[in-house]
Amino acid sequence: xxxxxxxxxxxxxxxxxxxxxxxxxxxxxxxxxxxNHSAExxxxxxxxxxxxxxxxxxQEAGPKAEALAAGGRLDAKWxxxxxxxxxxxxxxxxxxxxIHSIDRSSLVKELAKQLGNRELEIEGFxxxxxxxxxxxxxxxxxxxxxxxxxxxxxxxxxLLGVMAVAGLGVDPRIDFEKTLRASQELQKIAPEANxxxxxxxxxxxxxxxxxxxxxxxxxxITGPRPNNT
Ligand SMILES: *Cc1c(COP(=O)(O)O)cnc(C)c1O
Numbered sequence: 001x002x003x004x005x006x007x008x009x010x011x012x013x014x015x016x017x018x019x020x021x022x023x024x025x026x027x028x029x030x031x032x033x034x035x036n037h038s039a040e041x042x043x044x045x046x047x048x049x050x051x052x053x054x055x056x057x058x059q060e061a062g063p064k065a066e067a068l069a070a071g072g073r074l075d076a077k078w079x080x081x082x083x084x085x086x087x088x089x090x091x092x093x094x095x096x097x098x099i100h101s102i103d104r105s106s107l108v109k110e111l112a113k114q115l116g117n118r119e120l121e122i123e124g125f126x127x128x129x130x131x132x133x134x135x136x137x138x139x140x141x142x143x144x145x146x147x148x149x150x151x152x153x154x155x156x157x158x159l160l161g162v163m164a165v166a167g168l169g170v171d172p173r174i175d176f177e178k179t180l181r182a183s184q185e186l187q188k189i190a191p192e193a194n195x196x197x198x199x200x201x202x203x204x205x206x207x208x209x210x211x212x213x214x215x216x217x218x219x220x221i222t223g224p225r226p227n228n229t
Pocket of ligand 1: 033035056081082165200201202216217218219220
């Protein structure tokens with residue numbers, strides 16, 4: 001199958017999942033994760049009418065965003081979905097307008113500093129760590145409210161909600177349920193932050209059934225990644 005076909009097929013599956021869940025297709029944002037694929041792949045998707053793209057490494061995403069803009073494709077919207085090192089925040093903010101991986105207070109401080117240097121507002125999700133492994137990205141659900149408070153204090157980040165990656169070898173329903181519970185906790189202090197970034201190639205239909213507002217789909221659309229890092 002070619003890119004166009006895979007893209008159309010995923011969109012059809014999204015539409016069918018929305019209908020089955022009694023949701024409107026416009027309530028689910030498809031972020032196509034283009035990491036490890038070339039700017040040409042992104043351009044092809046752009047020319048099919050797609051605008052929301054996800055990347056996880058600044059070194060790769062920056063040049064891609066530049067290549068798209070240089071080709072006259074000016075209104076792509078870049079979502080940063082990977083672990084974000086504080087020393088990359090300055091350059092990531094040159095293109096990304098939504099950060100899905102806010103996961104620690106040192107990152108929030110750096111975002112505040114860099115946003116303070118420019119007239120920019122961005123959107124953000126707080127990433128949850130649903131595993132027992134503290135080395136994985138994401139905040140422990142127990143520390144979610146505290147981190148959210150620090151994001152809200154900046155005033156420059158529109159906090160959309162929580163983001164999660166279902167664990168490998170775990171029934172994604174269990175992890176999505178944990179995510180929904182965390183979202184309820186977050187909404188106690190930030191009622192508008194009710195969006196959910198969850199669901200990837202393997203589980204986006206279930207995620208839609210369970211209320212995802214942003215799904216991050218890579219390989220089901222782009223095909224296998226050339227070198228998986
Ligand atoms: C790579 C990646 C995705 C997309 O994964 P696929 O399984 O290829 O759909 C989604 N979210 C994050 C955070 C990723 O790193």
